[in-house]
Amino acid sequence: MHAQHTGIDDATLSHARETVARYLVATPLLAYGGAGLPVPVHLKYEGAQPTGSFKVRGAVAALSAYAAEGIPVVTASAGNHALGIAHAAGLLGVRATVVVPRNGSPAKIRALREYPVDLVVEGDDYDGAEHHALALAESGMRYVSAYNDPHVIAGQSTLVAEVADSLGEDFTVVVPTGAGGLVGGTALGARRAARDIRVIGVESDACHAVSAAVTAGGVVRVPVGDTIADGLVGNLEPGSITPGIVRACGVRLVSVEEAAIRHAVREFALGTGLIAEGSSAAALAALRTGLVPTDRPVVLIVSGRNIAPELLAEILTEE
Known part of the structure; x- marks a missing residue:
């Protein structure tokens, strides 16, 4: 399968690799000796990004x-x-406008005010904010989707490229999966690497947007439940390109329950000293619940660290 079959060609992937290498330092790939498995386990820690996330x-x-x-x-x-x-x-x-809903995280809105962007608070929820942002795009701005944009997906492909540069062997990479931008980019990056890389995407039981779309052959609406992995929930835009990439690249999708995600947040903090938000912990949750083959080295993508302090404290004090 060639990258262009997904609408993202090699030139787009190469441009992303050069750009990301120019502006962002490669994040750490850490050996996790405490995994207690017969194969090496590595953690790709995106919490080290300047914004605390792979995005x-x-x-x-x-x-x-x-x-x-x-x-x-x-x-x-x-x-x-x-x-x-x-x-x-x-x-x-670049001049940028960011539209956030009124129910957005106060901590993240405070953080956004520190940046040179036009911050607009509009809409009762994410759908309302998106509706307003799309209206602004029609008046002469370019809308940049968090996942349904070829350049965004190409940017996410640089993560697995860094891993392949560091590991001199074939491996399995386990990727938190919400709308599919990261797992789609990882699948495209894996296809270009010199190594044989198996890609496993991990959804939360609270939302199966990507797997439902892969099964149906197109975007379908799914129920969305409550979860601490807020980055893994939400319905896909109609016409989203990520499910097609996941299908074309043969990504295996699995799902983890809430208790396993909470346990994994706790294990990251107490076992490795890393702060991981709920979405980030999905990869470790899949490994711990037996959903990841251990026939070759395993790389867990720890996608971000932006968890509310009170939630982290609650999880760390659970029995």
């Missing part, structure tokens, strides 16, 4: 690609994508 990769790649158009960009997000766009806008000198 800045896609933001830098996309804003770099769109900067030449000379028009401002707009996005809707209450979380890590918004912080990524804000950081990238500062790095690249």
